[in-house]
Amino acid sequence: MSNKVLVIGESRDGELRNVSFEAIAAAKKINADEIVGVVLGAGDLEAQGEEMIKYGADRVVTVAHDNLTTYTSEGYGQAALAVINDESPDGIVMGHTSIGKDLTPKLASKLGSGLVSDVVEIDVDDDKAVFTRPIYSGKAFEKKIVTDGIAFFTIRPNNIAALERDDSRSGDVTSKEVDVTDIRTIIKDVVRKASEGVDLSEANIIVAGGRGVKSKEGFDSLYELADVLGAAVGASRGACDAEYCDYSLQIGQTGKVVTPDLYIAVGISGAIQHLAGMSNSKVIVAINKDSESNIFNVADYGLVGDLFEIVPMLTEEIKRLKKSAL
Amino acid sequence: MGADKAVLINTEDDLEEGDAFTTAKILEAYFEGKEADLILGGNVAIDEASGQVGPRLAEYLGIPYVTTITDLKIEGENVTIEKDVEGVVEIVETSLPLLVTCQQGLNEPRYPSLPGIMKAKKKPLEELEIDDLDLDEDDVAAKTKTIDIFLPPEKEAGRVLEGDASEQVQELVSILKNDEKVL
Numbered sequence A: 001m002s003n004k005v006l007v008i009g010e011s012r013d014g015e016l017r018n019v020s021f022e023a024i025a026a027a028k029k030i031n032a033d034e035i036v037g038v039v040l041g042a043g044d045l046e047a048q049g050e051e052m053i054k055y056g057a058d059r060v061v062t063v064a065h066d067n068l069t070t071y072t073s074e075g076y077g078q079a080a081l082a083v084i085n086d087e088s089p090d091g092i093v094m095g096h097t098s099i100g101k102d103l104t105p106k107l108a109s110k111l112g113s114g115l116v117s118d119v120v121e122i123d124v125d126d127d128k129a130v131f132t133r134p135i136y137s138g139k140a141f142e143k144k145i146v147t148d149g150i151a152f153f154t155i156r157p158n159n160i161a162a163l164e165r166d167d168s169r170s171g172d173v174t175s176k177e178v179d180v181t182d183i184r185t186i187i188k189d190v191v192r193k194a195s196e197g198v199d200l201s202e203a204n205i206i207v208a209g210g211r212g213v214k215s216k217e218g219f220d221s222l223y224e225l226a227d228v229l230g231a232a233v234g235a236s237r238g239a240c241d242a243e244y245c246d247y248s249l250q251i252g253q254t255g256k257v258v259t260p261d262l263y264i265a266v267g268i269s270g271a272i273q274h275l276a277g278m279s280n281s282k283v284i285v286a287i288n289k290d291s292e293s294n295i296f297n298v299a300d301y302g303l304v305g306d307l308f309e310i311v312p313m314l315t316e317e318i319k320r321l322k323k324s325a326l
Numbered sequence B: 001m002g003a004d005k006a007v008l009i010n011t012e013d014d015l016e017e018g019d020a021f022t023t024a025k026i027l028e029a030y031f032e033g034k035e036a037d038l039i040l041g042g043n044v045a046i047d048e049a050s051g052q053v054g055p056r057l058a059e060y061l062g063i064p065y066v067t068t069i070t071d072l073k074i075e076g077e078n079v080t081i082e083k084d085v086e087g088v089v090e091i092v093e094t095s096l097p098l099l100v101t102c103q104q105g106l107n108e109p110r111y112p113s114l115p116g117i118m119k120a121k122k123k124p125l126e127e128l129e130i131d132d133l134d135l136d137e138d139d140v141a142a143k144t145k146t147i148d149i150f151l152p153p154e155k156e157a158g159r160v161l162e163g164d165a166s167e168q169v170q171e172l173v174s175i176l177k178n179d180e181k182v183l
């Protein structure tokens, strides 16, 4: 039985996001024998198509149109559906990102298919893809299958490793014309709020601050630490509510869900709503002056003490380490 | 909290298992012919956390949708929205009818006031079952199935590092580099 799986790529500033490569690896995991990458956007998309092939796609279909310059569910929906109708895939994978969350339920409805969102692990049992996903804010997990429709799922970034990039791979990148029309939602403006730098949801290391950081200025020392680590800065809602930082940094139930290799929680008490966004991080370090704080129950390593003393020390120590490694 | 009317669509007796498709289909049947100008929904449920119902419902009703909104202004038919997109705020212009899903920050919910609670007792609460919506089980049968639910393996108790701040920091860096290999 052939098993053709479409991977809908997602780019930012003209480059594919890492989660798109992870999605290719996910397609492999459900035993795809043909992986077709899909790149939607405006202008020349050839290079992005080639990139998907290097990461394991067999061929790529691109759809370029001025109405696809910024994402809208209607524009991307029309373009993606046109490709899906051409290809009649047995499965579709996309990242569980802002765009993936917005677009895939629409496509699944159009296709009359089930959809499993936010998958962190994939098995195949008797030719059937079995998807593991967190429920109850990460306190439990469920295994799900699609019973009606195709194997349609989105993957949580940073959980399924991308395949090694292989420069020797080649495949066709073809472009498809789609008349993308009749868009009722128009993006008038895009305001960047988070400081430039490492993308939270895909960061390997996150330094997150809470109300214990006490001020906007207090966050400066977190940025310095993040800088030497090549990390992104995140925050608890406590810190966002107190206006030490922007809400776009919030991690947790109502913020972002992250799974970095290393999560450093600074002055965060570890409320259940915060844990919902980070408890699956691979290594968790907590810095808190209260040894009874709940964050120590999820932390792999705890430092009990004053963050204003510890964080600058940690920054210096890592600087020293990076220097000696040169 | 301010609603003039509430409707409970009770599926307890009819459905054993449902998914986002089931919920969206039932809501579609309810909204059919109602010509709602604006449908507001949550962006994601705390339990299942799929975030599919809003977009699916809009799709079935054939109206546009905008998810994870943090601001909403309506002037006549014209709607201006701020949408939260991973650290970026998009200003979206669209028109009614429309479905939106709400993200934290959109509004502060008011607390129910005592007079409000008294008044609520007189407001109509309609109760429906899927029969009343001309649906039967097959129309809304789930398209996914949960085959297992389990708890994550208990995390080993973490280690609290000993010593003064500088000793703790040195030990941490050494662990992160040599044992965990994350630096």
Ligand SMILES: Cc1cc2nc3c(=O)[nH]c(=O)nc-3n(C[C@H](O)[C@H](O)[C@H](O)COP(=O)(O)OP(=O)(O)OC[C@H]3O[C@@H](n4cnc5c(N)ncnc54)[C@H](O)[C@@H]3O)c2cc1C
Pocket: A209, A210, A211, A212, A213, A235, A236, A237, A238, A239, A250, A251, A252, A253, A254, A255, A256, A266, A267, A268, A269, A270, A271, A272, A273, A274, A277, A287, A288, A289, A290, A293, A305, A306, A307, A308
């Ligand atoms: C529906 C709902 C959704 C929510 N969603 C989220 C969410 O998405 N994300 C989220 O984070 N929260 C969320 N919350 C809020 C959550 O319940 C907590 O209120 C919040 O996480 C607390 O933030 P905090 O840990 O920074 O603050 P606090 O609980 O005040 O903790 C501050 C910590 O800093 C420590 N500290 C203070 N000074 C120092 C110092 N000098 N050195 C070292 N440590 C110090 C203290 O010991 C304390 O542990 C939500 C709540 C609700 C009701």
